[in-house]
Amino acid sequence: MERGRIGARIKMWRERKNLTVEQLAAKTALDPGFIRSMEDDGASPALGPLVKLARALGTRLGTFTDDELSDDPCITRATERTPDRAVQASGGKCLAMTYHHLGRGKADRHMEPFFIRLEPEACEPALSSHEGEEFIVVVSGQVVLRYGQEVHTLAAGDSMYYNSVVPHHVGAGGGQAAEIYAVIHVPF
Structure with a gap:
């Protein structure tokens, strides 16, 4: 976009x-x-x-x-997806992630699916919170979930499902990039 x-x-x-x-x-x-x-x-x-x-x-x-609406089913082929944006963290001091929106164009959706590449963080991650839920599957690398006062480390194939009203942060661990699929549901 x-x-x-x-x-x-x-x-x-x-x-x-x-x-x-x-x-x-x-x-x-x-x-x-x-x-x-x-x-x-x-x-x-x-x-x-x-x-x-x-x-x-x-x-x-x-x-x-979304830039345009699509018909059902909404199909995003891995070979054709392009990154939506690279997102800076901590006031633009370091690259945090590049994400690909996988539901773009589906007008009546209730979930927001993404493929995200998490970059190793060179700055202190900030926790965020919002209403809803998140479900994440680790595709590659090591992912660190900071969830309230807890810290969890996940590997490829592991998943996490949590209430996103609790302050949280998902980032790459082990000094290497990681890849995840994430589905966010926000009631409105």
Whole structure:
């Protein structure tokens, strides 16, 4: 997706709801400067903030990320998928992940499926939380789940399913990149 298009869509939805940036920030617990950065500068947010924004604006995550609608079934071939975005972590200090949206175009979906490449982190990971649930399967590498005060290390073939309202972070472990399939469900 073109850089800045997500921010333009967020701004459009915020204005439709007659919300100021400050009001939207209060509803999402996100910094107003961060929201302005997305809307005006095209900053690429991670999935957690996008989920919070979609929920606060009463829409689904795909409203911000989809470019076109497809027919059922929605098929994404591994050989044809392209990365949607590389997401920076900790205020843009390090690359955290590159993700591929696997449900793009399915208009009536209730889940958000992704293939994600997690990069080894060169900075301290920040925990995030949002309403809903997440289900993740590790494809390759080692993945570290920080879930509240707990830390879990998973290997290829392992899976995790958790309530995403608990502060959490999923990252690559062992100093190597990792790959996962993730499905996020956010009620609205």
